[in-house]
Amino acid sequence: MNQPSVISPGARGPVDHDIRDQIVAAANEHFSQYGYGKTTVSDLAKAIGFSKAYIYKFFDSKQAIGEAICANCLSTIVAAVEKAINEEGLSATERFRRLVKTVVATGVDLFFNDRKLYDIAAFSASEHWPSSQVYNAQIKSFVLQIVREGRELGEFERKTPLDETVDAIHLALRPFVNPLLLQYNLDFVEQAPTLTSNLILRSLMP
Template sequence: MLTTEQILDAAEDVLRRFGPRKTTVVDVARALGVSHGTVYRHFDTKAALHEAITTRWFERVTSPLATIAQKPSSPSERLREWFETLMAIKQHKADDDPELFASYLLLAKNTSQKIVLAHVEIMIQQVEQILSDGCADGSFEIDNCPATARSLFFATFRFHHPLHANEWGDAHLKEDFDHLFTLLERAIQKGIAYPAD
């Protein structure tokens, strides 16, 4: 019995080799050696198949981040680890499998904005959870955790948003991130003053 995961695995291979335009239900069925009717039982259109591929890609990003958000470590440690992991996931995808990464970008661009925005909201809510924990234990001093979570996420866009992938080879990227993130941390940590420099 053919599973949805097997279909998506095959679709990913087709996507890697031929790009989104050739990743249709018929093309995936051909790659699996089954009739297209078999695949149509799971995905009745090319758009539905593409949305499922994109959703699975997003879940591969948010799942390890959710684990970090719920760890028992200090909120300060979790916050930095969360953003460093998000950067690493995106940058590794771009470096390790550039063809698939480029195809994913096209899929995400053409998929429903509702799915893309939901993915972003899941990540922001994870950051909000860490910030709320920090306020509860006295690590952070924040008036509005939801708004601050959004600000932190968008302030770090250069380091994790695929639109900036061409900048990720910059030799100063890690140094730039560390400097920016230290400034952001100081802005929310309780009792931490800004340095005179």
């Protein structure tokens, strides 16, 4: 399934440029020590050993650098979900269970075992960065894919409008998809995938 990709709107120059990658790597390390919110482009320039003007040749703002880091992080979750749900021979019900389980497990592993990624992902979600919006759209498209398949196979009910069903499921998953909300649900990550999946799947029964 082809998914939309995230390209930071503030990125400049060749995407695969070695210097760009060096700036992103150094920024990632700097954010981990001082936090995204407290770091300025001037701080990064001093830490990396480049001039501020030189960094602006590749990124037009600190957010653009954060976007590059965040997009890489969120794409890891998307790739894990896509792999989990697209295995051959699965029912739509099992695909949905895998979607929820993988979103929660991968998100917790990325964001809370590596706090620098959480810090940036939280900014992305709170400020509605393109990386966050694309991530949400990708998860929603997976839900649509599974619900549509389940209806075609007779596993799920077909009376409720498809868009209404997908919107409702996506909202129900928001506490585990959105990094800002996930931090408040860490005590429930062991049982949440099963309980949430069971509730939603019961509502989808024909």
